[in-house]
Each structure stands twice: as structure tokens, then as C-alpha cells.
Amino acid sequence: MSATEAKPLSREDMAARLARDIPEGWYVNLGLGLPTLIPDYITPGREVVFHSENGILGMGPVPPKDAVDTWLINATKQNITLVPGASIFNQAESFAMIRGGHLDLCVLGAYEVAENGDIANWATSANDTLPAVGGAMDLAAGSRQLWALMEHTTKDGRPRLVQRCNYPLTASGVVKRVYTNLAVLDITQRGFEVLDMAPGLTFDALQSKTEAKLQMAARQ
Amino acid sequence: MIDKRVQTVAEALEGLKDGAVILLGGFGVVGQPQELLEGVIQASARDLTVVSNNAGSGSPMLPKLFGSGKVSKLICSFPRPTPPEFEELFKRGKIKLEVVPQGTIAERIRAAASGIPAFYTPTSVGTKLGEGKETREFDGRLYVMERALHADVALIQAWRADRWGNLTYRSAGRNFNPVMAMAAKLTVVQTRHMVELGELDPETIATPGIYVDRLVHIQSADPPPA
Numbered sequence: 179m180s181a182t183e184a185k186p187l188s189r190e191d192m193a194a195r196l197a198r199d200i201p202e203g204w205y206v207n208l209g210l211g212l213p214t215l216i217p218d219y220i221t222p223g224r225e226v227v228f229h230s231e232n233g234i235l236g237m238g239p240v241p242p243k244d245a246v247d248t249w250l251i252n253a254t255k256q257n258i259t260l261v262p263g264a265s266i267f268n269q270a271e272s273f274a275m276i277r278g279g280h281l282d283l284c285v286l287g288a289y290e291v292a293e294n295g296d297i298a299n300w301a302t303s304a305n306d307t308l309p310a311v312g313g314a315m316d317l318a319a320g321s322r323q324l325w326a327l328m329e330h331t332t333k334d335g336r337p338r339l340v341q342r343c344n345y346p347l348t349a350s351g352v353v354k355r356v357y358t359n360l361a362v363l364d365i366t367q368r369g370f371e372v373l374d375m376a377p378g379l380t381f382d383a384l385q386s387k388t389e390a391k392l393q394m395a396a397r398q
Numbered sequence: 399m400i401d402k403r404v405q406t407v408a409e410a411l412e413g414l415k416d417g418a419v420i421l422l423g424g425f426g427v428v429g430q431p432q433e434l435l436e437g438v439i440q441a442s443a444r445d446l447t448v449v450s451n452n453a454g455s456g457s458p459m460l461p462k463l464f465g466s467g468k469v470s471k472l473i474c475s476f477p478r479p480t481p482p483e484f485e486e487l488f489k490r491g492k493i494k495l496e497v498v499p500q501g502t503i504a505e506r507i508r509a510a511a512s513g514i515p516a517f518y519t520p521t522s523v524g525t526k527l528g529e530g531k532e533t534r535e536f537d538g539r540l541y542v543m544e545r546a547l548h549a550d551v552a553l554i555q556a557w558r559a560d561r562w563g564n565l566t567y568r569s570a571g572r573n574f575n576p577v578m579a580m581a582a583k584l585t586v587v588q589t590r591h592m593v594e595l596g597e598l599d600p601e602t603i604a605t606p607g608i609y610v611d612r613l614v615h616i617q618s619a620d621p622p623p624a
Contacts, residue, residue, distance in 0.1 A: 230570075231500065232425040232428075232570055232573050233425075233570060233572055233573055234570060246623055247569065248428070248620050248621045248622060248623050248624070249428055249429075249568045249569035249570055249571050249620065249621060250428075250569045250570050251425070251426065251428050251570055251621075251624055255425075255426040255428075255455055255456065255624050256624050257623060257624045266569060266570065266572055267572070268504075268572050268573065268574070268575070268576040268577050268604070269425070269451075269500070269504040269573050269574045269577060270504040270505060270507070270508040270576075270577040272501075272504070273500065273501030273504045273505060274505075276501055277501055277519065277520060277521065301526070307488075308477055308478065308480055308485070308488070308495070309497055310475070310476040310477055310478040310497070311475055311476065311497055311498075311499050311500070311527065312475050312476040312499075312500050313475070313499070313500040313501060314499075315499040315501075315502075315521045315522050315525060315527065316499050316500060316501030316502070316521045319519075319520040319521045319522075319523065320501075320520060320521070346525065346526045347524055347525045347526075348525065349523070349524070349525065350523065350524040350525075
């Protein structure tokens with residue numbers, strides 16, 4: 179069975195799929211890259227509060243070009259807006275919030291996630307001379323829930339869901355769920371459990387693109 | 399009368415010594431005191447250690463400070479995008495880089511400000527950045543010990559200030575500024591607006607004047623659009 183018949187999710191569909199699962203009322207930090215697409219897919223009127231590591235709760239969308247406040251940026255250093263109810267605080271408090279387990283959820287992009295919940299998302303090799311970690315390790319170690327949003331394989335088809343990470347770790351044993359362009363998977367004591375698959379994809383085809391052994395989740 | 403105001407950047411930075419550790423406020427360019435940085439470039443002190451979240455990220459002055467050859471070490475969490483001035487010195491081994499998780503930088507500074515010599519954090523456990531550090535288990539979880547990060551000078555960008563050194567910040571320009579203002583032997587502030595004593599609402603003061611040593615009024619430009 180080949181996966182070529184299946185239709186992988188676009189980046190936007192991946193973000194939308196994840197956004198659907200965020201309950202109203204959660205405080206959420208979004209990492210760089212793919213996760214920044216998520217707010218566009220939170221149904222209007224559903225109150226989810228986005229945290230930015232540089233000291234913001236209640237981050238709103240990117241403003242129109244003629245209404246930019248250049249003092250207001252997010253972690254990616256894009257100009258953003260604040261929603262009504264937003265607050266601003268300093269970096270030490272922002273990371274106290276992160277490590278103290280006050281955020282309900284953090285969504286990070288990742289190079290690799292392992293079946294034991296390890297995540298590698300900050301450096302591509304142990305010899306990376308100018309590595310940039312930012313807040314990733316604090317977010318991975320401190321959030322109540324860590325979800326990864328990532329492509330299922332590399333561009334040349336190598337699996338990113340692995341038995342053990344090859345790239346330098348961001349944190350160990352912390353990822354609870356993974357959203358990819360092919361599937362949604364929980365990480366449990368049994369390893370990766372498949373909750374949902376892209377339309378037309380079979381379990382065997384998904385397994386063929388995954389290094390770690392997959393299980394079907396009991397609940398679906 | 400308490401009056402921390404000085405007239406020029408040069409006066410504000412007087413006494414900056416070789417080998418000084420400098421805490422530099424800002425997240426990228428927002429809240430980063432450009433004119434004070436320019437003053438450091440013009441000052442004679444060398445062999446400086448700069449603690450800054452980023453290596454440049456749109457900053458007009460920080461890459462120039464690297465280019466001046468006065469900085470021998472950068473402690474930061476995210477040295478990308480890397481300015482060519484930094485990269486060139488780094489490749490030649492003329493500047494050292496210590497990459498520290500962002501929350502650990504913030505907390506090490508806060509600890510130094512608060513009389514706490516060290517603390518345990520879950521951040522970096524089991525990673526390359528936690529290697530070689532003392533670990534300890536509390537309630538079944540491993541933590542890495544981190545030491546307070548003391549500094550000689552903090553360079554701060556405020557929005558409003560009074561002559562006692564009470565400060566407010568503008569929007570996301572707050573970031574590292576309040577915690578850095580607390581942690582250095584000499585805290586130097588450039589403020590966009592200087593107001594009369596009593597004009598700042600006590601409830602909006604983010605940095606009480608007790609932490610501030612010198613204030614210079616500079617009607618600096620807004621950060622450039624990102």
C-alpha cells in the first residue's frame with residue numbers, strides 16, 4: 179500500500195486541525211514556524227489567550243501596514259497587536275509563568291520527536307557552532323502540555339517520528355501529542371498512538387513513513 | 399535632593415571599566431537603548447562581556463559594538479539572525495559565545511538582583527546546554543543548578559522617568575529592562591520622556607528608582623518596523 183494515494187494536509191490544514199483541539203479558556207504559547215499559523219484558525223469568539231515569551235498575554239493578529247506599533251512585537255519579532263484584556267510583564271515573570279506550569283499548552287515545531295516524548299527542535303547537529311535556543315527549552319520543560327506541530331518526514335522522506343532523537347534534545351519525555359501532515363498521534367506509555375490520519379491514508383502507509391513503531395489508539 | 403539625571407551619554411557611562419559585564423535591555427531592537435550602546439562604542443573600555451537576548455536582530459548599534467572589537471564575550475539565548483560583524487569575529491575566535499536558555503538568563507539575572515546565589519531549574523535537563531552542570535532531584539524530577547549572573551553595568555531603555563529614577567516602559571519594550579535594572583552595580587537609563595517628580599502614577603512604576611543610578615534624557619527614535 180502506498181501513501182501516494184493519500185492526501186497530506188497542507189501547512190494551513192495542519193494548523194487548523196490543531197486549533198480545533200484547543201479548548202476555550204486555555205493560555206497557549208506558540209513556538210516559531212508552523213505554530214504561528216494557529217491563531218488564524220481559532221473560531222472567532224472562542225477565547226484562547228496567546229502568550230508571547232517577551233512578556234505578553236493576549237497577543238492579537240498582525241496589524242495592517244498603516245497601523246503598526248513598532249514597540250509591539252512577538253517572539254519572532256514581528257509587529258503584532260494586543261486583544262482587549264491583554265497584559266504586559268517583564269521577561270523574568272514571563273518565564274516564571276512558563277516554568278511554573280501556568281500555561282495550559284505550548285505548541286512547538288520540531289525536527290524530531292521520539293516515542294518516549296523527547297523533542298529536538300533547536301539545533302541540527304551537536305557541532306552547530308551558532309546554536310539558537312531562545313525560550314524553547316523553558317517552554318518544553320515547563321508547559322503543562324507540549325504538542326508538536328511538524329511535517330511527518332523531512333523533504334527527502336526521512337522519518338521525523340523516531341525511536342530516539344538523533345538531533346540535540348530540547349527536553350526529554352515532554353511531548354504529549356504530535357500533529358503532522360499525515361496524522362495526529364498521542365505519546366503514551368505504549369509510544370506513538372494514532373488518533374487520526376490524513377484522508378485516504380492507511381495505517382501501514384503511515385507506519386512506512388515512521389521510524390518508531392505505531393499503535394492504533396483505543397479511543398478514536 | 400536626589401537627582402540621578404546627567405546631561406550626556408558620556409557622563410552616564412563614566413567609569414565603565416575594561417572587562418565589565420554589561421546587561422543590555424531589549425528583545426531584538428525593541429527596548430534596546432541605542433544611544434547608550436553608541437556611548438559604549440565611543441568609550442575606551444575593552445574586553446567587555448555583553449548579556450543580551452539577541453546578537454543583533456535589527457539592532458542598529460549592537461553589531462557596530464561587536465565591530466568595534468570591544469566585546470570579548472556574548473551571553474545570549476538567540477544569536478540569530480547573526481550580524482556579519484559578530485560572525486566574522488566568532489569565526490576567528492575573537493569573541494566567545496555562551497548560549498543560555500532565555501528563561502535561565504532572565505532568572506540568573508533576577509537571582510543576582512535578589513540575593514539568591516543559585517537556583518534549580520527544570521530547563522535544559524538532559525540536553526547539551528545542561529551538560530556538566532550540577533543536577534539534583536526534587537520530588538522525583540531532575541533539575542539543573544544555575545548560578546546568579548552578576549553584572550557591573552545595566553543599560554536600560556525607559557519610556558518615562560523622574561529624577562529619582564522611577565521608570566515606566568512602553569509596551570513590549572519592557573521585556574528584560576526591569577529585571578536587568580535590578581541586577582547591576584551601576585544601572586544607567588536612557589529615557590524617552592523626563593517628567594516631574596510625582597507625575598508618574600506610583601501604581602504604574604515598573605522600576606522603582608532605588609535600582610537606578612544614572613538617567614539621561616534622549617528623545618530617541620521609535621524602533622524600526624519589524
